[in-house]
Every structure is written in C-alpha cells, then in structure tokens.
Amino acid sequence: xxxxxxxxxxxxxxxxxxxxxxxxxxxxxxxxxxxxxxxxxxxxxxxxxxxxxxxxxxxxxxxxxxxxxxxxxxxxxxxxxxxxxxxxxxxxxxxxxxxxxxxxxxxxxxxxxxxxxxxxxxxxxxxxxxxxxxxxxxxxxxxxxxxxxxxxxxxxxxxxxxxxxxxxxxxxxxxxxxxxxxxxxxxxxxxxxxxxxxxxxxxxxxxxxxxxxxxxxxxxxxxxxxxxx
Numbered sequence: 001x002x003x004x005x006x007x008x009x010x011x012x013x014x015x016x017x018x019x020x021x022x023x024x025x026x027x028x029x030x031x032x033x034x035x036x037x038x039x040x041x042x043x044x045x046x047x048x049x050x051x052x053x054x055x056x057x058x059x060x061x062x063x064x065x066x067x068x069x070x071x072x073x074x075x076x077x078x079x080x081x082x083x084x085x086x087x088x089x090x091x092x093x094x095x096x097x098x099x100x101x102x103x104x105x106x107x108x109x110x111x112x113x114x115x116x117x118x119x120x121x122x123x124x125x126x127x128x129x130x131x132x133x134x135x136x137x138x139x140x141x142x143x144x145x146x147x148x149x150x151x152x153x154x155x156x157x158x159x160x161x162x163x164x165x166x167x168x169x170x171x172x173x174x175x176x177x178x179x180x181x182x183x184x185x186x187x188x189x190x191x192x193x194x195x196x197x198x199x200x201x202x203x204x205x206x207x208x209x210x211x212x213x214x215x216x217x218x219x220x221x222x223x224x225x226x227x228x229x
Contacts, residue, residue, distance in 0.1 A: 033126060037226045038103055046107035053083060053106045057123075064127055073159055076123045077170045077177055084119075085110040086172060099214045101222045113155045116172040118218065120157045121193075122227070133160050135167075135198065137191035146184035158191065163203060 035058040043051040057079065064075040087110040089098045102119040105111045117136050124134060134157065141154035158167040158180070167180050180186070191198045192212060196205025209215055 034226050041225055042103055042107050050107045050109060053109065054103070056083065057102075057106065061123060061127060069129055069133075069159075069161070072124060072127050072129065073168065073170065073177055076120050076127070078175070079123075080116055080119050081172055081175050084116070086112065086116075088112055097214070099218045101218060101225060101227070103225050103227070104221075113172055117155045117157045117170075120170055122222075124157075124159075129159075131194050132163070134158070135160070135191035135193050137167075138189045139186040140189060141173075142185040142187075148185075151187075153189075154186070156186065 035054065039051050039054050042054050060075060060079045064072045067075065084105065089095050089112050092098070092108055092110055092112070093100070099118060100108070100111050100115045102122055105115040105119050114136075121134055121136055125131060137156050137158045139154050139156060140151045142148040143150045143152060154173075157170040159170065160167050168177050169180055169183050169186065170177055171183075174183075188200050190200065190206075192209050192215070194209060196209050197207040197211065198204070199206040
C-alpha cells in the first residue's frame with residue numbers, strides 16, 4: 001500500500017483515536033515571494049538552467065496576476081506541464097515518496113504527480129485564488145482509459161468555482177483542464193488543502209490537515225527557502 005494511502009487510513013481514524021499533538025506546523029497563507037532570493041537558492045543548489053526556470057516562473061505569475069481565475073488556471077497548468085518532466089521519486093530523490101517544494105521541483109527539472117500539483121497549488125494561491133477553491137486530490141487513475149481494469153495512485157489539482165460546483169481537474173498527464181465529469185478515468189480517494197482532509201468527493205473536512213506528516217514537512221521546507229507563510 002502506498003504511503004499516502006496509509007496516511008489516509010490513519011488520518012480518518014482521528015475521530016476514534018483522538019487528535020495527535022503535532023507541534024511546529026506552519027499555516028501557509030498566500031504572500032508575495034522574494035524571487036531574487038529564490039533564484040539565488042536555486043542557482044547555488046542546481047545551476048543556471050534551474051535559475052532560468054525560476055525566472056520564467058516569476059514571469060508567468062506576473063503575466064497572470066490581473067487575469068481571470070480561469071485564465072490563471074490555464075496559464076499555471078500550462079507552465080508546469082510544458083516546462084517540467086515527469087519522473088518517479090525513486091529516480092529523482094532515491095526515496096519511495098518525497099514531496100518536493102516548488103523550488104526543489106524546478107531545481108531538478110523533473111518530479112512526480114504530487115510535485116506538479118504542489119507547485120500549481122501554491123502558484124495559484126500566490127495569485128490570490130482562495131484556498132477553499134483548491135484541493136490536492138488523490139485519485140485512482142485507470143490506465144488505458146475509463147474502461148480499463150488497471151489503475152494506479154495519482155494526484156491532481158481540483159478547482160471549485162463555488163463550494164457545490166463541479167470541480168475542474170488540472171493534471172500533468174492531460175494538458176487540457178477538464179470538468180470532473182469528463183474524467184471518468186479518475187476516482188477520488190481523498191483530497192486536502194489548508195482547511196483539512198476531505199474523504200472521497202465530500203465537501204466538509206473529515207480530518208485536520210496536520211495529520212498529514214508530509215504536508216507539515218513540505219511547509220517547513222518552503223518556509224526555510226523563504227516562501228514565507
């Protein structure tokens with residue numbers, strides 16, 4: 001069983017076991033980032049190509065700032081899908097499951113589905129899209145189309161224009177942003193944002209997000225890089 005599905009099982013048991021005390025969790029809120037500092041970090045760690053990628057990221061964010069939310073979604077989705085490559089964590093990080101910060105993701109120039117989603121999520125938050133409208137969503141993805149009997153764990157970013165609206169799906173595997181009804185190959189397992197963890201396609205949190213240890217680690221790493229809460 002992948003680690004994140006174990007995390008889900010443990011997370012949704014909180015009503016029975018009671019909350020765990022997890023200190024030092026960073027509560028992220030969108031704020032302007034110091035791209036000069038980010039570029040220097042990337043330059044020192046990864047070199048010129050990665051620093052250029054961060055510069056392009058900054059330009060993409062600047063170009064989207066005054067656009068509509070739908071245009072922001074498309075611009076950010078396209079940027080990461082076009083500029084970065086997919087690769088599994090064991091090959092990139094020599095770990096079974098690693099959640100990279102956007103800086104680490106662009107430093108390597110490659111990452112898995114979670115890295116794409118994390119980078120898109122924080123980019124859209126930095127552009128002012130409310131956290132309530134965005135969720136990092138684990139799904140079972142059917143390989144070979146909706147009729148396939150073969151599936152694998154996958155993560156996408158979902159956007160809700162309103163709490164009861166059909167979500168739009170931002171995916172690194174399919175470039176076009178599509179409503180969930182047009183992604184019959186995906187079955188939601190759980191999703192989360194800074195408000196909490198949502199079971200299936202539920203609209204109310206079933207557990208606090210602090211129960212996801214990798215999320216806590218991710219936010220702490222981002223803070224250390226200067227992407228301040």
